[in-house]
Amino acid sequence: MFSQTVEYALRAAVYLAQRRPDPVTTENIAQATKVPQAYLAKVISSLVKAGLVKSQRGVGGGVTLVRPPEDVNILEVVNAVDPIKRITTCPLDLMTHGMKLCPLHRRVDNAYAMVENAFRSTTLAEILAEPGQSVPLCEVPTVEPSSSAVVPAKPNHRMPLEVEVAAPAD
Amino acid sequence: MFSQTVEYALRAAVYLAQRRPDPVTTENIAQATKVPQAYLAKVISSLVKAGLVKSQRGVGGGVTLVRPPEDVNILEVVNAVDPIKRITTCPLDLMTHGMKLCPLHRRVDNAYAMVENAFRSTTLAEILAEPGQSVPLCEVPTVEPSSSAVVPAKPNHRMPLEVEVAAPAD
DNA sequence: CATGAACCGGACAACTGTATCCAAAAAATG
DNA sequence: CATTTTTTGGATACAGTTGTCCGGTTCATG
Known part of the structure; x- marks a missing residue:
């Protein structure tokens, strides 16, 4: 239902929130996400x-989230790339309906409204702060019985990785 | 967010619910919706x-809603033409996430779930029975003070009502 | 069984979303 | 000022969605 573009934008936004206020190159984001x-x-x-x-172009440049993650909700991210378009007038152009949507379109628009509200009340900070084990986008190291194996795959772009805390699949 | 196809399918479903159990031709539906x-x-x-x-092919044929409108919810209609695909596994293929979605995708999937639930609990009958003034898809007659004007535009395919009132070109 | 009404299915065109590539512009650094 | 790093924008390709067209099939009717 959401476009691929929205998915990508959200990943990038979350990743930028993680790394803020450091500037990150698009290539870096691309790999991580x-x-x-x-x-x-x-x-x-x-x-x-x-x-x-x-x-910011040039050496040491990249992109940065402007506002702190607490002040950015994911509806803003979605609307920036692929705006949720609410139904404001009758799609059938029945002018006697005017601003008043018929029962069908009222329901559909209500669905849009629900999504809007849910997204508007979810900040990037909230996503980062999720008490669960894993940092949102990153691979989480699993404890291998015999091998020590705690080696970040790409040491050049540090991502804040995290330790799994015995969370068996539900 | 919903595809055009979904919109069309919903219109048709509502219209078929109105007309049930009579069979209606696709051309008839196309005009009405x-x-x-x-x-x-x-x-x-x-x-x-x-x-x-x-x-049902042939003269007097057309299409008909199989179950009564009380037993058809609009999620079924949506899923028939353009299924809502829930997020069941990590879109990034991070296998250590497995079935457990990261905070970001959990939120996105929750949005899907909300829409699913809202649509699943809305039947076609409910949409038809809406207490408001208008039959879902049809033009609603407004009371013009002076003009009597009660002339059905297309007498050949009876729709439950009509009367165009002073519709200036847009 | 001929006729017309209606659905069915495939081919095709147009448009938009997704994706890639590359050259140009801007910025830091020595 | 030359070089390197990075974003920016244009051109292009590919795929999916939306929309049209048309011949074929099924069915009711006389």
Whole structure:
């Protein structure tokens, strides 16, 4: 139901929130979030245009979340790249309906409203702070019985990884 | 957020519920719901395959809602043409996440769940029975002070009501 | 059994979303 | 000022969605 673009934008936003206030290159984000690099660049450009992130060219540059994660809700991210368009007028152009939606479209629009509200009340900080074991996007190291195996795959871009705490699959 | 196909399918379903148990031709539905006839045929074919409506060829044929409107919820209609796909596994293929979604995808999937639940608990009958003034898809007659104007535009395919009132070109 | 009404299915066109590539512009650094 | 790093934007390709067209099939009716 949500577009691929929305998915990518959310991943990037969460990752940027993690790394804030450090600037991160799009390639870095692309690797960490497993999003096609070139396409991610376009998506991020939308976030820039929306004023959610700022970009800095050149060495040591990259993109940064402008506001603190507590002040950014995920509806803003979604709307920046692929706005949820509420139903404001009758899709059938029945002018006697006017602003008043018929029962069908009222229900559909209510669904939109629910999603909007849920997303508006969810901040990036909230997602990062989730008490669960794992950092949102990152692989979480599992404790291998015999091998020691605690080696970050890519030491060059530090991601805040985390220890699994015996959370068996539900 | 919902596809055009979903919108069309819902219109058709509501209209078929109105007209049940009479069979209605796709052309009839197309006109009443303002959906491109040829494309609507495809959409309806999906509803047939899903077992929601049955079709009958030849004169006096058409399509009919199989179950009574009280027993059909709109989630079934949506899923028949463009299924809501819940997030069951980590979209990043992080296998250590397994079945357990990260905080981000948990929220997104929760949004899907909310929509699913809302739609599952809404029947076609409920939409038809809405106490408001208007029959779901149809133009509603407004009381014009001076003009009497009660002329059905298209007498050949009876829809439950009509009367265009002073509709200036948009 | 001929006719017309209606659905069915495949082929095709147009448009949008997704994705890739590359050159240009901007910024830091020496 | 040259070089390197990075974003930016354009051109293009590919795929999925939306929409159209048409011949074929099924069915009721006389």
